[in-house]
Amino acid sequence: MSxxxxxxxxxxxxxxxxxxQKGFHNTKVDDIALEAGIGKGTVYQYFESKIHLFEEMVFYYIEIYKLQLIETVNANMSFKDKLLKLAINNSKHMAEHFNMVQKLDVRADMISDKMKKTMINxxxxxxxxxxxxxxxxxxxxxVRKDLDKEVVIPAFFGALNGYCATKYQEGMMKESFVDPTPVVLFLEKALYE
Known part of the structure; x- marks a missing residue:
């Protein structure tokens, strides 16, 4: 604990x-308080409801991910190395949080418009x-001078996430995370040729 x-x-x-562990609907604020080593009332001092806590948790995770992404982009290494490191970090995040994503049974109508807009931003x-x-x-x-970033960036993450998610769903993961190198090597051909 901090x-x-x-x-x-x-x-x-x-x-x-x-x-x-439990998914959104099966989670009780008492469970979270117990895990955090505090009383339930303390949770409500910081978050007005379970859905508010959920939304803030998603934003918290996004910020952690974003900081790691910025660190990689700013690292003193080649573009190829940065791309591979981004892919590896993304795969590790997916491995660490795959169960949460699979169990988050929140309906779209439960998520606030503010959260939807914030996630897009x-x-x-x-x-x-x-x-x-x-x-x-x-x-x-x-890389090629004619790359369209509006296409390449979502295509990179779409291919990467699709590849890794399939491996996790099929239970093919033998390591602590799926090695995304085959996806990066495949996509590099479009970036360089």
């Missing part, structure tokens, strides 16, 4: 674990960060 001033973060981390922010990486690679001649 320092006293980080109870909100403790609750968010605990909620990630409990929602993953966060995705756009992440794509913009990756777009900067592509711009730099184009400038350096590391």
């Amino acid at each position: 320092q006293k001033g980080n109870k909100r973060e403790d609750i968010l981390r605990a909620s990630m674990k409990i929602f993953a 966060k995705k756009r922010e992440m794509y913009d960060v990756i777009g900067e990486m592509f711009d730099e690679a184009i400038k350096k001649g590391e």
